[in-house]
Amino acid sequence: MRIGLDYRPATSYPNSGIGRQTLALEQALRANPDVQLQLFSVAPEDHLIRRKAHCPRWGAPLAGVHRLPLRLKFEAGFLPGSLREAGVDTYIANFNMGLPLARKPEGMKYILQLHDLFQLTLTNAHGSQLKARVYGYTDKLSIGWSVKVADRIWVPSQYTADEVAKLFPQARDKTRVLPNLVLPYTDALADISDLQLPPRYWLVVGTREPRKNIPWFVAAWQQARQQNPEVPELVLVGAREHLQVAQQHLHGMHFVSGISDAQLHALYAGASRLWQPSYAEGFGLPVIEALAQGTPVAVANGSALDEITPPDSPRFSPTDTGALVELMKELALDHPVDSAPLKAWADGYGEQAYRQRFDELLGELR
Structure with a gap:
């Protein structure tokens, strides 16, 4: 051919x-x-x-x-x-x-x-x-x-x-x-100490498109932190300007942009959890990339994220703020995670x- x-x-x-x-x-x-x-x-x-x-x-x-x-x-x-x-x-x-x-x-x-x-x-x-x-x-x-x-x-x-x-x-x-x-990242992870991130953080990748649902997610995260100080700080890979003005300088929130693949995968590896709150995804590349680093994920239901995410991963409605706040409070305390099944799932892609x-x-x- x-x-x-x-x-x-x-x-x-x-x-x-x-x-x-x-x-x-x-x-x-x-x-x-x-x-x-x-x-x-x-x-x-x-x-x-x-x-x-x-x-x-x-x-x-x-x-x-x-x-x-x-x-x-x-x-x-x-x-x-x-x-x-x-x-x-x-x-x-x-x-x-x-x-x-x-x-x-x-x-x-x-x-x-x-x-x-x-x-x-x-x-x-x-x-x-x-x-x-x-x-x-x-x-x-x-x-x-x-x-x-x-x-x-x-x-x-x-x-x-x-x-x-x-x-x-x-x-x-x-x-x-x-x-x-989704190829596994095999190069050395970058040293991201210059980003001055907290030792424990949650991660979100992608902020520009409305379907990523980021303002809604950040509002829920802010509520959860007010109710439970154990809720980790939040790192967003994207531009600050994609959020509402009132959300652009919240305490405990960090923006990262213009980073290399090595830095991105270091962010995945260092995160306590990746969150994907999109109400519409045709696939969901960050989910698989995070799993490949052994990082657990939590995703919104109702799109392709339903298919590509391990069945035992936490899921939430992309419109129910109260339920998401409760889930964040529940997941605020880190529990031991076996990374082997997560990496094996990513290998399927x-x-x-x-x-x-x-x-x-x-x-x-x-």
């Missing part, structure tokens, strides 16, 4: 969730002896990615991959002809949209990797109301087109598969679950399981 992979997320945002899954796809494709891989991307005119990927002659800023004019220029102007010239028979687009905006050549197959549908179902963070309206409309058209023309849709959870079936009933039979790959499922799905297309 001669397979083309949309490499734009890995080129522009390699450390993002979608960028990491693009790299996982690349590695799985290169490991399959029946695959000849071709990469397709946009990049500045002097970028090194041009040495290994098919790129338009025109340059593009790395931060502009989601800009509509640039996307149209790539997906409608460059991609259709480039796929034909490269002799690609299967093309994978992997950031919720991005399949070529042209009539599909006879014999070519399209795969859409759809991480979630929150661009269509939720209010997301944008710079202005105008941007929100424009992106809302164009995302609906782009995702709708890619869902329509895809031969297969790969999603990271059954939750997302069910969401696809709700919004696009005609796509139910071509949707398959491919859980995300490792390379071996991912490659096996990936090869099964790829085999469907032969």
Whole structure:
């Protein structure tokens, strides 16, 4: 099989969730002896990615991959002809949209990797109301087109598969679950003493999107600390400005941003517990990353977090403040934790399981 992979997320945002899954796809494709891989991307005119990927002659800023004019220029102007010239028979687009905006050549197959549908179902963070309206409309058209023309849709959870079936009933039979790959962190953990964090803390990763539910969670944490001084201090990986002004300088709360992978995994390892209060998640990467470090987790129910979290981990409603306060008070005292089962659960999202499922799905297309 001669397979083309949309490499734009890995080129522009390699450390993002979608960028990491693009790299996982690349590695799985290169490991399959029946695959000849071709990469397709946009990049500045002097970028090194041009040495290994098919790129338009025109340059593009790395931060502009989601800009509509640039996307149209790539997906409608460059991609259709480039796929034909490269002799690609299967093309994978992997950031919720991005399949070529042209009539599909006879014999070519399209795969859409759809991480979630929150661009269509939720209010997301944008710079202005105008941007929100424009992106809302164009995302609906782009995702709708890619869902329509895809031969297969790969999603990271059954939750997302069910969401696809709700919004696009005609796509139910071509949707398959491919859980995300979460590689164990094998490098040395960073020394994070310069962050001046308390010796005991709870951790939350991600603050920007409203669905992360952080203001609500912080309010519950503040109540719990007022009622029980044993409730640990809270470390949030994200920007202070994503919270309400009244919450930005609470006693016992710490913000960390712009950190490396080594620092992030050191934060996981040092935390007493990771909390994931999102009311909507298509997967939940921080949960698996924390478990891989042997750190226990507590998650909100009602989304993909239900699937990816060990069954005996604490769960809570993402809307019931009183119940969350009581749970925080209950978990305030550390109890001995056997990290081995947590790490074993995380291994279920490792390379071996991912490659096996990936090869099964790829085999469907032969």
